[in-house]
Amino acid sequence: GAGVSQSPSNKVTEKGKDVELRCDPISGHTALYWYRQSLGQGLEFLIYFQGNSAPDKSGLPSDRFSAERTGGSVSTLTIQRTQQEDSAVYLCASSSRQEQETQYFGPGTRLLVL
Amino acid sequence: SQKIEQNSEALNIQEGKTATLTCNYTNYSPAYLQWYRQDPGRGPVFLLLIRENEKEKRKERLKVTFDTTLKQSLFHITASQPADSATYLCALEFAGNMLTFGGGTRLMVKP
Numbered sequence: 001g002a003g004v005s006q007s008p009s010n011k012v013t014e015k016g017k018d019v020e021l022r023c024d025p026i027s028g029h030t031a032l033y034w035y036r037q038s039l040g041q042g043l044e045f046l047i048y049f050q051g052n053s054a055p056d057k058s059g060l061p062s063d064r065f066s067a068e069r070t071g072g073s074v075s076t077l078t079i080q081r082t083q084q085e086d087s088a089v090y091l092c093a094s095s096s097r098q099e100q101e102t103q104y105f106g107p108g109t110r111l112l113v114l
Numbered sequence: 115s116q117k118i119e120q121n122s123e124a125l126n127i128q129e130g131k132t133a134t135l136t137c138n139y140t141n142y143s144p145a146y147l148q149w150y151r152q153d154p155g156r157g158p159v160f161l162l163l164i165r166e167n168e169k170e171k172r173k174e175r176l177k178v179t180f181d182t183t184l185k186q187s188l189f190h191i192t193a194s195q196p197a198d199s200a201t202y203l204c205a206l207e208f209a210g211n212m213l214t215f216g217g218g219t220r221l222m223v224k225p
Contacts, residue, residue, distance in 0.1 A: 033213075042215040043205075043215040091157050101146060107157050
């Protein structure tokens with residue numbers, strides 16, 4: 001079956017612009033995670049959605065970052081007024097209710113803020 | 115504060131040898147620990163999970179150990195192959211099904 005997909009694969013934007021990154025999780029997966037990975041670094045947790053529960057936003061680095069998940073499926077991560085330090089790879093992962101501990105990752109969106 | 119350490123220097127080994135990667139952590143008591151593989155330009159791929167009450171877990175050429183007293187996990191690849199070259203990430207559970215990741219260790223297997 002199809003894995004987690006993310007779009008766009010690459011995004012170049014100017015400082016101060018807003019960007020939207022999209023994640024399509026594996027069909028039927030109830031949990032969805034967003035991470036950020038800077039060059040040569042580990043993954044930094046951003047936000048977690050589980051079913052219809054309120055999301056865990058504890059990892060969002062500032063109020064310029066927000067995310068939503070519509071219909072319990074597709075998620076959009078929005079970064080407002082982008083800064084150069086927002087440049088990173090943004091990874092999305094999903095997991096199923098039956099296998100909650102295993103996260104399946106998408107290929108990521110490479111964001112470059114000029 | 116909570117901290118996960120993986121050797122940031124690349125590990126270079128000869129094909130056929132056993133690769134051993136280390137993950138150390140402080141100020142955690144994870145219910146489980148996972149190892150992921152990440153290739154350049156790709157997202158991480160799940161390899162193995164080991165729980166706090168397990169000492170060792172094997173899958174084909176992979177072996178993971180988990181010492182909750184030392185707060186350390188070792189990840190072994192036996193009979194290594196050039197195709198095993200990648201970055202390997204250690205991840206610890208916290209707050210339910212959330213994961214926190216180490217910085218990863220890059221493995222290079224030379225033919």
